[in-house]
Amino acid sequence: xxxxxxxxxxxxxxxxxxxxxxxxxxxxxxxxxxxxxxxxxxxxxxxxxxxxxxxxxxxxxxxxxxxxxxxxxxxxxxxxxxxxxxxxxxxxxxxxxxxxxxxxxxxxxxxxxxxxxxxxxxxxxxxxxxxxxxxxxxxxxxxxxxxxxxxxxxxxxxxxxxxxxxxxxxxxxxxxx
Numbered sequence: 107x108x109x110x111x112x113x114x115x116x117x118x119x120x121x122x123x124x125x126x127x128x129x130x131x132x133x134x135x136x137x138x139x140x141x142x143x144x145x146x147x148x149x150x151x152x153x154x155x156x157x158x159x160x161x162x163x164x165x166x167x168x169x170x171x172x173x174x175x176x177x178x179x180x181x182x183x184x185x186x187x188x189x190x191x192x193x194x195x196x197x198x199x200x201x202x203x204x205x206x207x208x209x210x211x212x213x214x215x216x217x218x219x220x221x222x223x224x225x226x227x228x229x230x231x232x233x234x235x236x237x238x239x240x241x242x243x244x245x246x247x248x249x250x251x252x253x254x255x256x257x258x259x260x261x262x263x264x265x266x267x268x269x270x271x272x273x274x275x276x277x278x279x280x281x282x283x
Contacts, residue, residue, distance in 0.1 A: 149220045153179065161186070162220070187263065191256035193242030198254070200269065203238050206254060228262040240267040240274060 152159045158173060165172040165182065174182050198206075211229045214221045232238075239261040245253025260266030268275050 184263070187256050187259045188265070189256075190252050191260050191266065193245045193253050193257065195243040197269075198241045198243050200238050203241055203258070204233060206241075206251070207233055207239075207258060210255060210258070225262070232262065232268075236270060237261065238269045240269060 149162065151157075152162060153176070156163070156173075158164055160166065160170060163174050163179060164170055165174065166186065207229050211226060211233075213219055214226045214229070239258040241254045241257045245251075257266055261268045265277055267277075
């Protein structure tokens with residue numbers, strides 16, 4: 107499967123089939139600049155201008171009016187990944203986790219998420235290496251896919267639990283590229 111923009115007619119084949127490839131926009135400098143560069147320019151501009159951007163330069167929820175300084179922004183992003191990943195129940199089946207990773211990668215490829223090419227590379231590498239985050243079937247946040255996606259993000263940054271070659275690993279920090 108090619109991990110460029112997915113269409114509703116695409117066959118995702120989450121557990122078998124061809125390897126995922128980096129989206130074509132990651133390999134094309136001009137497209138990369140226009141799509142991802144424009145998105146990241148917006149993020150960089152918001153950070154540089156000290157604009158209030160919910161969840162980026164402010165806290166979330168009840169803390170939405172609390173502005174973050176430059177040092178706090180990175181720490182807050184990690185806090186969000188760690189605090190929103192709670193859940194209970196059995197782990198989601200691997201095919202569902204792989205499909206969710208592919209859908210998130212598709213969202214990054216479409217632009218607008220503020221995610222970097224490194225974030226997309228990490229998801230592609232996880233899919234290709236068979237690194238599957240352990241994601242509980244019931245999320246604790248109750249808002250769309252925040253809980254499961256935070257659990258997947260934990261693995262992408264070297265935290266959380268992942269299944270790799272049938273073994274569950276804590277704080278997976280292997281280079282999957």
